[in-house]
Amino acid sequence: MFWFTLIMWAVSFAISTYMANEAAKDMQPKAARLDEFMFPTATEDRPIPWVWGKVRQKGPNVVWYGDYRVNKKKEDGGMFRSDVTVGYRYLLGLQMGLCKGPAVLTKVWYGDKLIWSGRLAGEGDVQINLKPNWRTWFDWFFIIARLQNNIPSMTYDYDNPPSGVLHFYPGTYDQTPDDYLSHFQSPCPAYRGLAYCIFDGFVSESPQVQAFAFEVERIPNGLELADPTIGEDANPMNVAYEIFTDVYGYLPADIDLPNFNTAAATLAAEGNGFSYLKDNTDRASAIIAMIEKQINGHFHLNAQSGKWQIELVRNDYVLDDLATLDDSNVTECKMFSRGTWTGTTNELRLSFINRSNDYMESSALAQDLANMAIQSVKIPTTVEMMGVREPVLATELAWRELRSMSVPLAMARVVTDRSLWFGYIGMPVKYNYNVSAPIAMRITKINVGSADQDSIEIDLCQDLFASGQATFAPPESGWTIPTTTMTEFAERTAMELPQAVVRRNGLTGPLIWTLAANQYDGAENYKITIDGIDDGTAALTGRGTVDGDISAEATTIDIACANIEARQFLTTTGTQIGQDLVNLILVGGELVAPTAVADLGDGTGLRLTGCYRGLCDTAPAVHANGEDVWFVCLGAGINNTTQTPSALISVKLIPTTVDSEVAAGDVTDIALQLARREDRPYPPTLLTLNALTFPVSTDIDSPVAVAFNRRDHRILDEVSQLATDAETLDGTFPAAETTQYRLRLKNLGSVVWTGAYNAGAASLTGPALVKIVRACDGCPTALTFCVTARHTTGGDTLEALQDIEHETTVVSALSNDFYLGTLDTGETSEPWTAPATGDYDFTLDVAIATDLQAKVNGGALQTIISSGNTTGTLTGVTEGDIIEIRHTDSASSDERLLRIDAPGVTTDAYAVLIFTNVYWQTGGFGRGGFGVGRFGR
Structure with a gap:
């Protein structure tokens, strides 16, 4: 019975195997095409990452793949069966961009599997071959199961690790093109400065390529430290130095080395290393802020040396050696806070990336049990430091951060004289104003104002090292609490209300816009009086200052401000801004509206992004660091009574509370001359010079083509016409109100040339070079181009209150040449010392009616250009000779430009000839004029 059963099973197995083989022929798997391969990251516009220290880079960008080949994978069909195709092995080439070089490769992962580790600091190969050449009984079990169930495409290799040669290029600046890539890319770049890998002969059994990851190391050493590493990390100061020089473009001479x-050296001794992968479009300032946070320091420009420095917040000073704030230089204490335990934290969790735990996100915990006992409650907070990779460092930093948050610290805002003009954020000072004992404090904010102001406003925080650690009883603060008295607003202003605001509120102008900032002396709002008559009340307006110079075309603006948060603003669109004027902010005299607002990480200000510039009747302008910013969207005053156009009025903003107010006699008037603001035209936008918008430099040798985008105050949507010409939006413009434009030029802040108004076109032409030279008394180094708008309304012609203007560096063939002067009839030029020996060629742009003459070293006059001609040559000149010129033409009109080309050198000379004097041709060649028979102008 047993043998019979065995024989029957064998026959049955043979028959089923044969039938499976026949069925499998109809189920042969198909190879995937190259376009069916799925790569984790293959993006053309992805930014090149920057690496500092040692990091794990997940998902490097696949910048090329090709050299595609397919090999069939067959299995023995066994008894009565032919071989069966059970899958395919795919071979192809991959190029993966890593980061800015030069870098070192230390590990490679495929998916979650580590497939290589070592250290490859230069160009070289990594051999990867993890495919097994034998099978276990477990593998054969699945092969048999697959065959018996007619599933020929099923793979038994679940990990599917790749094999092949990984060629690494470190990203040096002399690396050569890859030989393998050169077969597929023509021309093949060397990708200098970019660390990358090429997987030559990548083998996979699936078109789904898992993500590669690489551990790369890049240690900058611009400071030339003896040891630039801190453990496996970079020294944060080398990282900062690289950003200041390579990104911001500062020279080494600009940095206090x-x-x-x-x-x-301090950070190395502390073990405070920095490792970070920047693979996004964040600004360099975000990396600097990250470094400042981790090292507990602040970068600043030293006002005395003009060089960049770092101030580390450390206990490295002697209190009596610090700059002092006391009765001798503090004029006012505007605000102080003793600090209370309820404002402190007693548990801090610091998030970081743990290199020793396979680069998983981890955290370090610090707790102040004494603080918990005082408050009888746990007050937690979380801090993120993404430049930390070591658990020991994370723990140290967590305790450092908690120490600064778990102790009440005193704060103050004072006004001083200018003795601390060189102060900077983070600077320690000795505070001895109205206290029983001196306190070490650090500057957290400083507004130095301008050189013509006699005061500085400084915000201070008690230094951590000057305070005791957490105890069961609050420490003595040393403060003597002053009394506060409500006074007139130090920061306030008034102006005519723009027409755009008037019509949106259904009002009739002229009306007055009032702004007053909270000075924390008890005032809750204010009363508006005009010419001594009460005319409304208003809430206080948030105020700040521009944090860093901004250009006229900038769309991101940082604002230094306190007590204003991003959540108070709307995240909005251009349409909402244009129609409803949401998020409206006054920067200097310009109205701006951001589409988004974010809090700066240190809590001292806001970042406005997606800003629409020059809204309503204002123009985009350059704004300097420290310029006033008013958040009018958060509250601004409007008086009740329509005013008389063009009147001179007296405005007072009187601080008030529910039951009290400052006496009107103690409030200074704001004298305001009304100028019919709501009737005036809008200035244009998008100023271009020679077809370039807000160019850095402009060639003036030919008349400059000036163009702009026109706007009309009648168009309701303020944003729509910022980039679209008003005539496109309203066909009755510019004829409806006879809108016209003219060009003016400024040099060194003064108007030097004014053109005529055009007929309303969106373009103007600058003056000829000779007119610019005459107006500026020589070829200028820079010019400001200003376009003014005007229109006629109610029978009156009114100009816009602001111009669109732009200062540009001048490019001219005359730049750096010697200016002989503007020479009227009979006047002698400035003496010019000949820079070379040889013949000097003279050229006039237009001929004159008499001869142009010159003399050398006070000798006889020579005719260089005869009457009616435009060229001539002064011969026989020796280097060092003194050349002077003159003309006697009083009949010609307009100006003439004379150019003198010196032989073989780049320093030439030029002059402007004018023709307003009457000349009697007698007498000699005298300095200041020819002869003695000259009439005055």
């Missing part, structure tokens, strides 16, 4: 090196 001894200061940077000292800080680098």
Whole structure:
């Protein structure tokens, strides 16, 4: 019975195997095409990452793949069966961009599997071959199961690790093109400065390519430290130095190298290393802020040396050696806070990337049990430091951060004289104003104002090292609490209300826009009086200052401000801004509206992004650091009574509370001359010079073509016409109100040339070079182009209150040449010392009615250009000779430009000839004029 059963099973197995083989022929798997391969990251516009220290880079960008080949994978069909195709092995080439070089490769992962580790600092190969050449009984079990169930395409290799040669290029600046890539890319770039890998002969059994990951190391050493590493991390000061020089473009001479090196040594001793992968479009300032946060320091420009420095917040000072704030230089204490335990934190969790735990996100915990006992409650907070990769460092930083948050610290805002003009954020000072004992404090904010102001406003925070650690009883603060008295607003202003606001509120102008900032002396709002008559009340307006110079075309603006948060603004669109004027902010005299607002990380200000510039009747303008910013969208005053156009009025903003107010006699008037603001035209936008918008430099040798985008105050949507010409939006423009434009030029702040108004076209032409030279008394180094708008309304011709203007560096063939002067009839030029020996060629742009003459070293006059001609040559000149010229033409009109080309050198000369004097041709060649028979102009 047993043998019979065995024989029957064998026959049955043979028959079923044969039938499976026949069925499998109809189920042969198909190879995937190259376009069916799925790569984790293959993006053309992805930014090149920057690496500092040692990091794990997940998902490097696949910048090329090709050299596609397919090999069939067959299995023995066994008894009565032919071989069966059970899958395919795919071979192809991959190129993966890593980061800015030069870099070092230390590990490679495929998916979650580590497939290589080592250290490859230069160009070289990594051999990867993890495919097994034998099978276990477990593998054969699945092969048999697959065959018996007619599933020939099923793979038994679940990990599917790749094999092949990985060629690494470190990203040096002399690396050569890859030989393998050169077969597929023509021309093949060397990708200098970019660390990348090429997988030559990548083998996979699936078109779904898992993500590669690489551990790369890049240690900058611009400071030339003896040891630029801190453990496996970069020294943060080398990272900062690289950003300042390579990104911001500062020269090494702009950086206080001894200061940077000292800080680098301190951080190395502390073990405070930095590792970070920047693979997004964040601004360099975000990396600098990250470094400042991790090292507990602040970068600043030293006002005395003009060099960049770092101030590390450390206990490295002697209190009596610090700059002092006391009765001798503090004029006002505007605000102080003793600090309370309820404002402190007693548990801090610091998030970081743990290199030793396979680069998983981790956290370090610090707790102040004494603080918990005082408050009888746990007050937690979280801090993120993404430049930290070591658990020991994370723990140290967590305790450092908690120490600064778990102790009540005193704060103050004072006004001083200018003795601390050189102060900077993070600077320690000795505070001895109205306190029983001196306190070490640090500057957290400083507004130095301008040189003509006699005061500085400084915000201060008690230094952590000057305070005791957490105890069961609050420490003595040393403060003597002053009394506060409500006074007139130090920061306030008034102006005519723009027409765009008047019509949106259904009002009739002229009306007055009032702004007053909270000075924390008890005032809750204010009363508006005009010419001594009460005319409304208003809430206080948020105020700040521009944090860093901004250009006229910038769309991101940082604002230094306190007590204003991003959540108070709307995230909005251009349409909402244009129609409803949401998020409206006054920067200097310009109205701006951002589409988004974010809090700066240190809590001292806001970042406005997606800004629409020059809204309503204002123009985009350049704004300097420290310029006033008013958040009018958060509250601004409008008086009740329509005013008389063009009147001179007196406005007072009187601080009030529910039951009290400052006496009107103690409030200074704001004298305001009304100028019919709501009737005036809008200035244009998008100023271009020679077809370039807000160019850095402009060639003036030919008349400059000036163009702009026109706007009309009658168009309701303020944003729509910022980039679209008003005539496109309203066909009755510019004829409806006879809108016209003219060009003016400024040099060194003064108007030097004014053109005529055009007929309303969106373009103007600058003056000829000779007119610019005459107006500026020589070829200028820079010019400001200003376009003014005017229109006629109610029978009156009114100009816009603001111009669109742009200062540009001048490019001219006359730049750096010697200016002989503007020469009227009979006047002698400035003496010019000949820069070379040889013949000097003279050229006039237009001929004159008499001869042009010159003399050398006070000798006889020579005719260089005869009457009616435009060229001539002064011969026989020796280097060092003194050349002077004159003309006697009083019949010609307009100006003439004379150019003198010196032989073989780049320093030439030029002059402007004018023709307003009457000349009697007698007498000799005298300095200041020819002869003695000259009439005055």
